[in-house]
Amino acid sequence: MDVPNLGSQALGAFLATAGSLTLADRKLIVDQALLLIESNYVHLPMKEAMYAANPVRRLRLLRTRLDRQTATAMEPEWLFHWQVSSIFHSVRDLHTNYLLPAPFAGQIAFLPFRIQKAHDAGADHYIVTQILSGFHAEGFDVGAEITHWNGIPIARAVAVNGARFAGSNTAANLARGLDSLTLRPLLIQLAPDEEWVTVSFVGNDGAKREVRAHWQVAPNLPPATDHDAVTVAATSMGLDLDSDEKSRAMKLLYRPDVVDLEEGQSSAELAEPVAVEGADIATTMPGVFRARAVNTPSGTFGYVRIFTFNVNDPVAFRDEFVRLTGQLPQNGLIVDVRSNGGGHIFAAEFLLQTMTPRTISPEPVQFINTALNLRIVRRHKDNPTGQIDLGPWHESLEQAAETGATHSAAHPITPAAGANEIGQTYHGPVVLVTDARCYSATDIFAAGFADHRIGRILGVDDSTGAGGANVWTHGLLANLLQLPAPADAESPYRALPNGANLRTAIRRTLRVGAAAGTPVEDYGVQPDALHRMTRNDVLGENVDLLAAAGQMLASMPVRRMDMVIEASATGTATIGLTVAGIDRIDLYLNNRPRISQDVTDGNVRLTLPDVAPGQRLSAYGFAAGELVAARRATI
Incomplete structure (x- = not known):
């Protein structure tokens, strides 16, 4: 696949570099996951009640199975990652995650296009909305409608995929299922099982076609925050x-x-x-x-x-x-x-x-x-x-x-x-x-x-x-x-x-x-x-x-309350206000009430005596007794 130079490689070649966790490494990850879930996880009682989830028991069972394995006869590493990830997904909490080790951390797997859902004529449609520069297939253009994904009707494929990356509600499940059809951060999602997908679509010319697209892997942009730092x-x-x-x-x-x-x-x-x-x-x-x-x-x-x-x-x-x-x-x-x-x-x-x-x-x-x-x-x-x-x-x-x-x-x-x-x-x-x-x-x-x-x-x-x-x-x-x-x-x-x-x-x-x-x-x-x-x-x-x-x-009321302060050397200030949708103005100086006056839409001038530089002026606008606008300024 010809795509922009992102330092990408084919999924199969990338996965050939994975698989370096020892048996002791796996036991350590499970032990620390148990510690986190039992001693830090704030939603554990709620998730156990709402979803009949039991991540603690599942982690203990996995730990027992690891004890029965040997360094020379371990299960494949991809299966270990799948087991731990599925336990974390079972609580349907996108804050509570297993973050995969190298080489997955910091990498993304992607297909060269993006799909979004549109609702027209009483039905959902899955539309190609972006295509990476360099990827070309006959009839596969922005606006093409996806009908099947590896032979599965697209709506069902989205639902099945969403169940793998559970959100906190049905809408979140489906949204994430759609996103993950074409883009997966390997730090937090398992790599695709397939090295390529076959996509059935209807082009903008009405013709039905299929295209094969290969998964690629590339380094992602760095995060904005160091989440491990004590800050x-x-x-x-x-x-x-x-x-x-x-x-x-x-x-x-x-x-x-x-x-x-x-x-x-x-x-x-x-x-x-x-x-x-x-x-x-x-x-x-x-x-x-x-x-x-x-x-x-x-x-x-x-x-x-x-x-x-x-x-x-x-x-x-x-x-x-x-x-x-x-x-x-x-x-x-x-x-x-x-x-x-x-x-x-x-x-x-x-x-x-x-x-x-x-x-x-x-x-x-x-x-x-x-x-x-x-x-x-x-x-x-x-x-x-x-x-x-x-x-x-x-x-x-x-x-x-x-x-x-x-x-x-x-x-x-x-x-x-x-x-x-x-x-x-x-x-x-x-x-x-x-x-x-x-x-x-x-x-x-x-x-x-x-x-x-x-x-x-x-x-x-x-x-x-x-x-x-x-x-x-x-x-x-x-x-x-x-x-x-x-x-x-x-x-x-x-x-x-x-x-x-x-x-x-x-x-x-x-x-x-x-x-x-x-x-x-x-x-x-x-x-x-x-x-x-x-x-x-x-x-x-x-x-x-x-x-x-x-x-x-x-259909909503429009309010306006612009304010200009004109201070004088005599200790008074003139407050110029332009108001709309407001019938009363209250002025406070350093949080103490000073003036309350009924107003109409337009320009209002209020004189405030006994003011000094640096004092905090607050203006509050009301309509029918309800606070609807506010301004703050310094004298």
Whole structure:
């Protein structure tokens, strides 16, 4: 297969290099997996109840079988990887994974095209939407419709494949089953069984044909964060690693322009904004954002696609979002987080404040009460400011030995001060677009959007991916008992062989507001309205999807509250406001009420006496007694 130079090789040739785990290596991996599941995995009781899953028993049985094998008569290594992976998949938790060792880690297996599902005329259709440069087959063009996959009807092939890589709900299963037909991160998914696939399709000319496509393997782009490092970013991750790996792979395969701009560093922040497509607003984060104005039958609105929350600097991420939305139409905003696998939980929750006048309550999280979790939390309960702070969970974990509580007390990961630092900056109505690939920190973002009543949610699937947890790696857990010095000499964590790793949901997230206390895991966030992606959408820049979002925005009230401060040397300040959709303004100075005045749409001037430079001015706009807009500024 002739594809761009990615350092790729045929799947068969790649697999010939695999298979170096010893019997002792395999036993060590299973022992450490048991430790992680029994002592760290926060969702174990819930998964046992919901899915009749018993990963602990299955791991013990596998360990027993390994004891019966010998170094010269072991089962094939691919079978070992399949056994461990299937045990982790059985809990249907995309945060809790077996990460394969070398040579699989850091590699992707791919076919030279991409398929997306479209719903038209009452039926689902599977459409070729992207083809790698260099791959050619008669009639196989963008727009061709896949009918069979290795002789299996395509819808059934998607469902069967989805069952191998279980998500937290049916929509997530099917979405991942479709993605994995053509793209698999070998760090987290088993390599394809077949070296090539035979695809039956109907071309744009209506002719039925078949094409054979060979699997290739290439190195993926590196992750944005070192997930084993003892850092605030690593301990604040809410990330579906499968989606994150695929997102980087899609960029590698189909967006080399963005790869070049980022110079190989995922989610990199550029020194100067760059527009990667003609209609887009220039951004310093081309691998993270896409922003532009979109024309719909209901009007022209702002549109921001957020590809990932996996960034190292959540404040820079928030500020770039504010800068971009400030250049978009202010009468309505579409925020599109489809296929966003999450990332830094701070980044997700810092963004919410910019679209609402309400105070943001970050989602609280809980540990499962175990002796090992208490040991880790006790070690990091008094860290200096700016480092990992596990102190809030310490007391309840200590008490659990007496109370027998299953989970610790619930406290937020995201600092409330950061989640409310700048307040609202966009005052128009907002529609959030989600799908079943939204996971982890993106689930948290969608839940916060709903719980704070920021706007309406338009889903292309029945739910988000339903991943409600903070995730830590085995490497991070081990390091948390080694740092700061002196190391814990009795740490039960052992280094894994050949670069293998494990991940687990360590703290589960709970919703706030009207849904307070409801777990996000397995439930996800349901949309207010549903739009099934059409052929026009998958082949034509989401035309019908944006029309549906625009129709929702047009039905929502438009607010406006611009503010200018004119300070004088006499200790008074004139506050100039331009308002719309607001009937009362309240002014606060350093959080103390100073003025409340009824207003009408248009320009308003208010005089505020007894002011001094540096004081914090907050303006709150109300409509029929409900808070609907806010602005903050410094005198």
